[in-house]
Structures are given as structure tokens and as C-alpha cells.
């Protein structure tokens with residue numbers, strides 16, 4: 001077993017034992033989880049068809065207390081814009097989105113250290129993931145959602161028995177409501193609690209294993225807060241430190257141009273958050289105005305040699321339609337990644353002969369009303 005897990009605070013430098021439920025440091029900063037030993041291929045539990053095949057690399061004390069079979073999602077080869085591409089179907093998780101990787105690992109950690117009622121804020125997918133796993137664990141749960149959250153996601157949250165609180169106004173207003181409730185229950189925030197990223201790092205392991213223990217040249221990810229970018233960075237870093245890989249893929253964060261915090265900072269050449277004016281977008285799942293770990297995400301993108309792509313609103317529906325014609329049904333947010341792949345090919349940033357993975361983070365069944373509207377069905 002690994003040594004006990006430790007949090008490090010990037011704000012005040014405090015080191016804290018991860019032996020009780022925490023979502024941030026007393027100084028107000030987010031916390032980071034000090035990396036463990038990482039993974040070598042001999043550590044993989046090959047008979048386990050879920051992310052728990054990588055249990056040896058996770059900073060948990062024991063085998064999972066709850067699991068719904070998350071992880072080990074398909075990697076499907078198709079052609080897009082004249083080039084071969086590998087679609088990673090994170091949409092085929094237990095709750096239909098990539099969030100289950102982070103949720104499963106985060107909640108198992110919190111259960112290990114002792115946990116009562118929880119709450120969370122979400123545009124939909126993280127809320128349905130947390131609510132579903134809370135139900136599986138027998139935990140009381142309350143989810144704050146935007147008033148305009150897609151109905152399918154809100155129904156999914158309510159069906160798990162969680163309390164739904166719809167908040168009017170911006171996505172930021174929903175977060176403020178959740179922050180105001182920290183005295184009532186534990187804020188099991190996927191954007192703050194570091195074990196969520198410990199879970200998303202298994203995406204890196206999985207791609208590496210599914211590609212025959214090699215890494216792709218490029219990975220494109222729809223990005224709101226950046227937990228997949230941070231997870232990929234962490235996972236590939238661990239594999240490199242163990243000598244399992246000798247290079248890292250380029251990571252590209254894909255945003256809707258109308259609401260693109262990382263694109264704004266990237267364009268300004270900044271290393272941290274830059275204020276910008278958001279506009280409405282159909283890509284509700286990545287419409288993040290103020291990411292928690294902006295500097296870390298920008299630094300992970302720069303370290304990888306990748307970048308940020310802002311996708312104009314007009315390109316989202318055609319990409320969604322194109323994916324559907326390939327037999328891939330995703331929510332509108334996710335279609336931005338395919339549209340970004342087209343842009344990167346056209347710009348010559350990505351070459352057709354390179355190995356490119358496009359991560360499809362959420363299922364179309366979560367947003368049928370929006371899909372119907374966009375595709376005029």
C-alpha cells in the first residue's frame with residue numbers, strides 16, 4: 001500500500017493529512033493532492049473492467065466501498081474531416097458523463113475518512129454523477145443547479161432521491177449558493193476537492209493501456225473547469241516518472257468561444273485568470289466563467305505543448321450532426337471537441353498522420369431537447 005495521502009496548499013504552503021473531509025484550505029485556496037508512486041503496467045488488475053484496474057495508483061486506503069462499474073470506456077476509431085481519429089466514449093459511463101471517474105474516487109475517499117450529508121453545484125453532469133453515487137452510498141445529497149439546466153440532467157438528479165435547488169442567474173450564482181451552504185453539509189465539490197482529479201487521471205492510464213502502452217500525439221477535451229486536463233497531466237506525469245512512457249501527448253482544451261476563460265487567458269499570454277465578458281452558448285456543460293484552477297490548467301497545457309481552441313457557436317450544430325451520422329450521439333457541449341479537431345487540422349497544428357484522441361465527455365440522451373432544437377428535428 002502507498003503512504004498516507006497528503007494535501008498541499010498552493011496558497012499558504014500548508015501540508016495537511018487527508019484523513020478528514022476537506023474541500024479547501026483554511027486560507028481559502030484550493031488544495032492539491034501530493035502525487036503518489038504512480039503506475040507501472042505490472043500493477044494493473046487486468047481482470048477488472050473498470051477504472052479500479054488502476055487501484056494501485058490511487059491515493060485510497062482500501063478497495064472501493066462503492067462502484068457502479070465506472071471507467072474502461074470504449075476507444076473507437078473513425079474518420080473526421082478527412083483524418084483518422086479515436087473517439088474516447090466517456091459518454092458511456094454509469095451516469096452518461098466523464099464525471100463518474102472523479103466522483104467515484106472522490107466519494108470513496110470521503111467515505112473512508114467519514115462523511116455525512118453532502119451538497120454540490122453543477123450545470124448538470126457533475127450534479128447527476130454526485131447525486132447518483134451518493135444514492136449508491138446511502139448519503140443524503142442536495143444539488144444546486146442553474147434554473148436553465150437541461151431537463152434530462154435535472155430529472156436524473158431528482159430520480160436518485162437528491163434534493164434539487166434551482167438557482168436563477170448565472171452559473172457563478174449557483175456556485176455562490178453552494179458556497180453559502182457549507183455550514184449545513186459537506187461541499188463535495190468536483191471543482192474543489194482534489195480527489196476528483198485523482199479520479200480523472202485514470203483517463204490517462206486508460207488511453208495509454210488501450211493504445212498498447214503508448215501515448216497518442218494529441219488529445220482534445222471539452223473544457224469548463226479543466227478537471228480532465230489536470231487529470232491527464234497528472235496521469236501522464238506519473239507514467240513518465242515510473243519510466244512507462246518517454247513523451248507526453250499534446251493536450252488541447254476546447255471551449256465555446258462565447259464563454260472561454262482559458263482561451264481569454266491563453267490569447268493574452270497570461271499564466272492565470274484574465275477577466276472576460278461571457279455570452280450565452282449552447283455548450284452549457286463548459287460555460288465556466290471563473291475556473292478554480294486556472295493557473296494549473298494553463299500550465300498543464302503549456303507543459304504538454306498543446307493549447308486552447310475557442311469554437312464559434314455556428315460550428316457546434318454541424319459538428320453535432322456529423323457525429324450523429326457516425327453513430328455517435330453526444331450532448332451539444334461535446335460537439336465542440338470535434339469542431340476543434342477540424343480547426344486544428346485546417347490550421348496544420350495537427351497532421352492527419354498523427355494519432356489524435358477526441359474525448360467525448362457526455363451522452364446525447366442527457367440533452368435531447370437541446371439536440372432537437374439545434375438539429376431542427
Ligand SMILES: [Zn+2]
Pocket residue numbers: 009010011012013014025026027028029
Ligand atoms: Zn492554504
